[in-house]
Amino acid sequence: MLKLFEIVEDKSPKDRIDELRKDIERYNYYYYTKNESLVSDIEFDKLLKELEELEKKYPEYKIENSPTNYVGATSLKESKFKKVVHKKPMLSLNNSYNITDVIAFTERVEKNIDSVQNELEYVLELKLDGASISVTYENGELLRAVTRGDGVEGEDVTENILAIESIPNFLKEAVSLEVRGEIVLPLSRFKTLNEERLELGEEIFANPRNAASGTLRQIDSEIVKERGLDAYFYFIVDAEQYGFKTHKESLEYLEKIGLKTTGVADLITDMSIMEKRIAFWEAEKENLDYETDGLVIKLNDITLWEEVGYTTKSPRWAIAYKFPAKQVTTELLGITWQVGRTGKVTPVAELKEVELSGSKVKRASLHNMDEIIRKDIRVGDRVFIEKAAEIIPQVVSSVKEVRTGAEKEVVVPTNCPVCNSVLEKEDGLVDLKCVNPSCPAIIQGSIEYFVSRDAMNISGFGSKIVERMLQLHYIKDITDIFELHQHKDELMTLDKMGEKSVEKLLGSIEKSKSRPYSKTLYALGIPFVGKFLGDVLAKKSKSIDVLASMSKEELLEIDGVGEKVAESVYNYFRDEKSLEIIQKLKSFGVNFGKVAEDKKDEVKVEGKFTGKTFLFTGKLQKFKREEIKDLIESLGGTNLSSVSKKLDYLIVGEDAGSKLKKAEELGTVKILTEDEFLELTKE
Numbered sequence: 001m002l003k004l005f006e007i008v009e010d011k012s013p014k015d016r017i018d019e020l021r022k023d024i025e026r027y028n029y030y031y032y033t034k035n036e037s038l039v040s041d042i043e044f045d046k047l048l049k050e051l052e053e054l055e056k057k058y059p060e061y062k063i064e065n066s067p068t069n070y071v072g073a074t075s076l077k078e079s080k081f082k083k084v085v086h087k088k089p090m091l092s093l094n095n096s097y098n099i100t101d102v103i104a105f106t107e108r109v110e111k112n113i114d115s116v117q118n119e120l121e122y123v124l125e126l127k128l129d130g131a132s133i134s135v136t137y138e139n140g141e142l143l144r145a146v147t148r149g150d151g152v153e154g155e156d157v158t159e160n161i162l163a164i165e166s167i168p169n170f171l172k173e174a175v176s177l178e179v180r181g182e183i184v185l186p187l188s189r190f191k192t193l194n195e196e197r198l199e200l201g202e203e204i205f206a207n208p209r210n211a212a213s214g215t216l217r218q219i220d221s222e223i224v225k226e227r228g229l230d231a232y233f234y235f236i237v238d239a240e241q242y243g244f245k246t247h248k249e250s251l252e253y254l255e256k257i258g259l260k261t262t263g264v265a266d267l268i269t270d271m272s273i274m275e276k277r278i279a280f281w282e283a284e285k286e287n288l289d290y291e292t293d294g295l296v297i298k299l300n301d302i303t304l305w306e307e308v309g310y311t312t313k314s315p316r317w318a319i320a321y322k323f324p325a326k327q328v329t330t331e332l333l334g335i336t337w338q339v340g341r342t343g344k345v346t347p348v349a350e351l352k353e354v355e356l357s358g359s360k361v362k363r364a365s366l367h368n369m370d371e372i373i374r375k376d377i378r379v380g381d382r383v384f385i386e387k388a389a390e391i392i393p394q395v396v397s398s399v400k401e402v403r404t405g406a407e408k409e410v411v412v413p414t415n416c417p418v419c420n421s422v423l424e425k426e427d428g429l430v431d432l433k434c435v436n437p438s439c440p441a442i443i444q445g446s447i448e449y450f451v452s453r454d455a456m457n458i459s460g461f462g463s464k465i466v467e468r469m470l471q472l473h474y475i476k477d478i479t480d481i482f483e484l485h486q487h488k489d490e491l492m493t494l495d496k497m498g499e500k501s502v503e504k505l506l507g508s509i510e511k512s513k514s515r516p517y518s519k520t521l522y523a524l525g526i527p528f529v530g531k532f533l534g535d536v537l538a539k540k541s542k543s544i545d546v547l548a549s550m551s552k553e554e555l556l557e558i559d560g561v562g563e564k565v566a567e568s569v570y571n572y573f574r575d576e577k578s579l580e581i582i583q584k585l586k587s588f589g590v591n592f593g594k595v596a597e598d599k600k601d602e603v604k605v606e607g608k609f610t611g612k613t614f615l616f617t618g619k620l621q622k623f624k625r626e627e628i629k630d631l632i633e634s635l636g637g638t639n640l641s642s643v644s645k646k647l648d649y650l651i652v653g654e655d656a657g658s659k660l661k662k663a664e665e666l667g668t669v670k671i672l673t674e675d676e677f678l679e680l681t682k683e
């Protein structure tokens, strides 16, 4: 009886095989074509393994193009680039997750070698998380660069590869060879790139790998240049033909001819040392300026590679060791709809508290309703959350297998959760919007934005105080901030607002009137005009009156201004309410630039740091990052974003990592502590 029940309950092997195949194909499609991970690596490997085992047990249900037979494919059908067949297929690697898996791998290697003479040696390398590339040089000159694609055929992205500074057009020797490596976006660049994208209202990149692989497929190689990609090589195709006996030798040769490697190639024979080195890199990877998702272990003796052999997907002489995932699962308790200063209403996941990459997480981003539907996320679900390099945690997927049936579908709000007015969904956009200009959430958001450090830099205006002042009607919009002194006595009676703090607040308000025009412009909160564009527009217009009178065409001529921004700025200055606000702010003495005199934003300051370049790294104790940047610029210096020969000074905080190492290697950079830097400013 029981048996019969089981058969009815369970899926037939054929159905399960079909289901697994479909799921894996979908995950592959998202991963390789859309650069998006719908499931964690561990989850993916589990499904693939289940499929492999079922196919072995029931070979009659295995189809030829099962995902167990090929490397996940990038859809080449929609490709804008010329397709090129790889001379040798670009293989993938098998994954391992612990030292037992690694030892099992080395035992398999040994078993495949007829007569093992000496102890086998392995090379331990970093596994870079980027986009793989195959580059062909002919007589020392770069001929072609091709993405992995489906492993057999890739896209010709030569133009874009030439725009990457660290890939030489000419090698130091006139050799002909094909090399393989990884294109990555340095973490520091990734961070600034996302900041810029946030400002422009563009979708941010979920992780550096997405950013690297998206950038590589840009039609315009100028964009590739600006993004600042980097490249590291780890493989020479048919290395044996060039006389190399070991993989390590071939890596050293890459360096010798001018191709960058990570420089990490530990030679290991003993598995207890392997375990120690794995643990070492797991901690050390946090200090690198590129994302690594694990290590790669390769048999060092190239002459044995053929004998050890290959599967259809991967070499048997190498294995990837994946670091524990930065993803964890937790329960989705509910969803809060947040109203931002622009009226955008976004869903935030309220989670059962969980630890992720060393911090406690209770909330995560769900982006928008379309994402919730696409990922089929329900309240009560067990969800995967992840933290991609320095961004707020986000919900990646839900685990459908453990649903009890009690989970509830997310309901789209029709009314603003704060002011209850009917929400709008803009045509073509997925965002819900509250369009009530008097919505307290919008007003509160715009005031907090206006007083923030990068804008008017008014201190003493915490969100609780703003809320209280709104309730008491001391402020109704940003202009009222400059009349707060009329409420001085009442302010002093407010909770936690003694005479001193009121004086300080009013003093800070007064001081803010002379903020540079680029900052006051940013503070207005014109849609899409963030820090970066605030600077650009201020430099060009020199005064708000000039900016307000510009036509859309004139705005479009400014570097960095596209259709969306031009439209937004143009419309802003044609709105009665905005003009009224600017007029009022001007009457209080807020600086909005002057055509003739106020050239602060345009002309570089001359000072003791003129002509000198600076960069800081590690945790600074005495300065906030923006403060130190401002200080350097106010003395005429220039801030750089990476260590290069152009760098004069590196200011080092606590736990400095790869930047310090690189600066030391260069030998031309002066390395300063924060105190030494302070001395320098005074000299």
Ligand code: IVH
Residues within 6 Å of the ligand: 091, 092, 093, 125, 126, 127, 128, 129, 131, 132, 133, 181, 182, 234, 235, 296, 315, 318, 320
């Ligand atoms: S060796 C036959 N070495 O990881 C040689 N791959 O999951 C196969 N990767 O497709 C590649 N760092 O894109 C190798 N040090 C490294 C690597 C590395 C990153 C990537 C590469 C490969 C994928 C396999």
